[in-house]
Amino acid sequence: MHSVGIAGASGYTGGELLRLLLRHPEVEVACATSRRHAGKVLHSVHPHLRGISELRFEGELGALEECDIVFCATPHGVSMELVPQLLEVGLRVIDLSGDFRLEPEVYERYYRRVHTARGLKGTYGLPELHREEVRHARLVANPGCYPTAIILALAPLLSQKVVEDFVVADAKSGISGAGAEPKKSTHFPEAEESVLAYRITSHQHLPEIEQELRRYAPGLKLSFVPHLVPVIRGLSSTHHCWLRQELGEEELLSIYRRFYAGEPFVRVLELGEVPRLSAVRGTNYIDIGGFGVDAERRRLVVVSAIDNLGKGAAGQAVQNMNIMLGLDERTGLELIALHP
């Protein structure tokens, strides 16, 4: 049994990490911290944990030092302060914030804050593209939810050089992605019966997506717009491209099947099938489908879907942990989605 800790465990990502880790057969949750809720039993904040665990939130970080591995579910800016301390005492860290995903200069522009741990860069924890680096990493920067859905949807295609550089990722996210803190845009009467585009040209996930995809398409001209839709969990992204050369839908499909052969958490759908949020709800799967080629207009469409708290956050973090610990990557993640 490995001992794990969670820093900043009171948010939705913390709650989802606990849901997964408390049933993981190879690890034990030794510590979950929250300054605000210190001393309270976990289920006073996370109602789904009632009867599952009687653990209490720790207010101090000291307790984390006994762990083998620590998840930082702390907000942007906080991780930056915390992670160096944890690494210093010899811990391995999976950070779920955006603090260690980008070059510091880019980070500072998009997150609008000074980076105080500039020397430190995480291994980008997208196992399908960086599995070997993750295996040996001391610090994994767990990808953002939008980047996960978009990079995995576009990488196979861009790696084949079959589409123009003009690419659109139009993404729709459930509102749990905005965190557990109430605000105007997440107030039920505002968010229900609503579709809201936000940070239209400036979302902090844009450079994260480009950083990965430009390895395949250096000239990529990506237009990424995120939207909030009235859904609790789930993130769907529709990708629009134009073909440089003829390509049939069967060929398109086989590009994806080859690229993700053997991947335990990528499901490439049949032609004619479109990813659905209920098929990934509560799981670590990414479904890729909706493959469409409009030969007349030389356009091509691909759709992906994840659970923003699953493959988009906590699920992927556990997948990274499994790799780091040398476990079967699927351990503790073999949940079946909650449909309907």
Add this chain to the structure above:
Amino acid sequence: MHSVGIAGASGYTGGELLRLLLRHPEVEVACATSRRHAGKVLHSVHPHLRGISELRFEGELGALEECDIVFCATPHGVSMELVPQLLEVGLRVIDLSGDFRLEPEVYERYYRRVHTARGLKGTYGLPELHREEVRHARLVANPGCYPTAIILALAPLLSQKVVEDFVVADAKSGISGAGAEPKKSTHFPEAEESVLAYRITSHQHLPEIEQELRRYAPGLKLSFVPHLVPVIRGLSSTHHCWLRQELGEEELLSIYRRFYAGEPFVRVLELGEVPRLSAVRGTNYIDIGGFGVDAERRRLVVVSAIDNLGKGAAGQAVQNMNIMLGLDERTGLELIALHP
């Protein structure tokens, strides 16, 4: 390993049974039938099973005969024809329809159809009240969703004779309870932003609730009204009573704690806490709380919540199966709820 079959596996209850049984460590799903979808792979109907199972729907019932135990997730009226055949070839059966829960005369009045297997009565599969009978049953009649939430919420109270006979169960159900077949009342533009009382005086679950509760309170005057609310999964029931004698909230709580001591799937909440659907979503738990005593008006309130497809249907059926097979009752049901 025990071999199990599911008859009528293409509906929501069938899908939930499959979600639970395909991950159950002590059973193997040998057969799932659906006349309409015969030959199709399960995940063509149940998108959450993609990548989980390559089993196909059987069109014929013959395949069920090889099983140790069969779940009938068939509609009212169909079970009546099917169950006697299955029993005859020596199978043990858990029927999720209403066909074997009531005395035939009552059944015929409330279901408005002739009962064609009048000699046959199932053991009422509410383990918290009938565990021993279930253990040895050949035919278990799995309770309805409303009855589960209401009987378990009221039994402790009625058994203590502390309240008047005038009792209200005002219940709100998620729309998956209406089944997978589209109809006007479940059409999204009609069901969203809506609260709909239905079968106000004549719901078929009323006599089922009374049958159990009159064992505690023969003079019970129950008013049960079901409502559809814009929720996929989850059923919440609010129970209004009036006190015959003084009773404090602490005493009220302790009645419930005593009654359900040791029960693995009943969570009695603290005073001041109200059951929430997200805390039971995807699980077999029933949460009971919202304990309120209004001394001035001598009124008393108790609230319960379940997942209508979980403890209200498939979860409870698996719990019954575990008991029938002599397994630990929690096997395969130790899922944590999907919150948020």
Add this chain to the structure above:
Amino acid sequence: MHSVGIAGASGYTGGELLRLLLRHPEVEVACATSRRHAGKVLHSVHPHLRGISELRFEGELGALEECDIVFCATPHGVSMELVPQLLEVGLRVIDLSGDFRLEPEVYERYYRRVHTARGLKGTYGLPELHREEVRHARLVANPGCYPTAIILALAPLLSQKVVEDFVVADAKSGISGAGAEPKKSTHFPEAEESVLAYRITSHQHLPEIEQELRRYAPGLKLSFVPHLVPVIRGLSSTHHCWLRQELGEEELLSIYRRFYAGEPFVRVLELGEVPRLSAVRGTNYIDIGGFGVDAERRRLVVVSAIDNLGKGAAGQAVQNMNIMLGLDERTGLELIALHP
């Protein structure tokens, strides 16, 4: 043209008052105040007013003095301070808070604050029961949303003395009723897919309901429990009673038809029809229906539905204004509901 003002116009009730009054043919909105948003154009807060009005929020109350009539959409506690000042300068006032609906002693118990204007009691602005008093009132206390739906549903029945004193009003409200201020219980991921009973024995609308209904049934033993359901607008209440004597559904219906004959905003449905939120959405109607008599159990059910911001707040306030100004009661309120 009459000149009207709105104090505290930045909340949902203020927004709805503006929606109605800006299209009212007999009045002109002269002033809308909001300390927080002083100087901003209305549609910066109320997006539905873009292109409709270029009025700006006033920060000071002085501007209200020029009006003929003032709506106070201020919170409980604020109205108490404001209303006496407005009355003193000769204005007529419709107050939408709870401050002037109850006897001060009762108010202080349920609102948990000291009443600082104890001498002042409003005319209870439920036109169907108090039309004549409203006509001449200087201060109208506009009813709460739950009381409106419940009192109008039960008054005809209780006035006939045909039911027992044990009466339940189980009410489900849309979340706009909780106001425009974000909080945990109205955060989308918490409120969606949820049904939440709250203030189970202590809601401040309970004594308001009793105050009116005890005029018909002095011994009334009312159990009122409010719930939040995932709906923006709309409030539905189910009323459970038991008969003292035999009563058929036709007779029940005719009690209601007689009681509300000629009422412009009460729609008594046919037998077999149940009120739906979409039929009252955006309007000042109350629909009463779902009439059920279960002769075997001597129980009786009646269901009502309103728009909590319409008949439950702003619509009724405008109806009261029309009466106070001697206008046709329907003026400016002849909107058709938004279905679906």
Add this chain to the structure above:
Amino acid sequence: MHSVGIAGASGYTGGELLRLLLRHPEVEVACATSRRHAGKVLHSVHPHLRGISELRFEGELGALEECDIVFCATPHGVSMELVPQLLEVGLRVIDLSGDFRLEPEVYERYYRRVHTARGLKGTYGLPELHREEVRHARLVANPGCYPTAIILALAPLLSQKVVEDFVVADAKSGISGAGAEPKKSTHFPEAEESVLAYRITSHQHLPEIEQELRRYAPGLKLSFVPHLVPVIRGLSSTHHCWLRQELGEEELLSIYRRFYAGEPFVRVLELGEVPRLSAVRGTNYIDIGGFGVDAERRRLVVVSAIDNLGKGAAGQAVQNMNIMLGLDERTGLELIALHP
């Protein structure tokens, strides 16, 4: 008073037409037909019309002949049969189906049916682009919901030749757009908590959009993908383009302000403001905003929002009627949106 009729009045578009026309000061609804509901009072199908009108559905079309103008809210394929008959008896017609919007060859490809009235082409009823033609038209082809939101959002931009030919319209529609007939994809448990891309390369609105926009940009390479989101009413479309030349956000805004100067139903938002569905709910407005220029990537984004049953169907049809009858275009359409 002008006399109007509605053919096929039992669907959602029919219900919305009735909501608007029954309160229109210059017309009288003389006739509403529905074969299926012949003889029933309108509010038995349209619950929002209870107490508003006692009109009954006509089963025969003959009654339409007495009208001055007829709305055909009949499905694709039915209009094709009906409209020629109505024109022949001298009526003016506004057809809300897709039957008369396209060249017959294009129609047959995208609607997959033979066109039986090939000689007949409607005037495309987008008043902002075709007001003069509408004024004198005998047959107006009322635009589709997606085309309305997309054409009006892109026309100003494309008319200026400032963007590349690669253009994306990623649209999200409320589910009332799918009509009143229940089906699998609109069944509440499937549609709630879901985002569903559909007809990804083949939606019938694609050629309709191109037909208008190619007048401005003959080389347009449009990628249009429609999605269903869990919303009753409302349609939001996000448009992604790339700049051919430098263009600031202020300039972008002024292109739109100039293009739509004086238009009563187009609201061009300020920079920094994003269209919201609640601001157009129940109205005939289109809001255009979310103007973003990402100079680094030379990309440009514009977002539009309409009520799919308002400006996307019935509202626009009434606007067309007003023009055809020589009335003020805003008559009967001065409703304020239902926010929240």
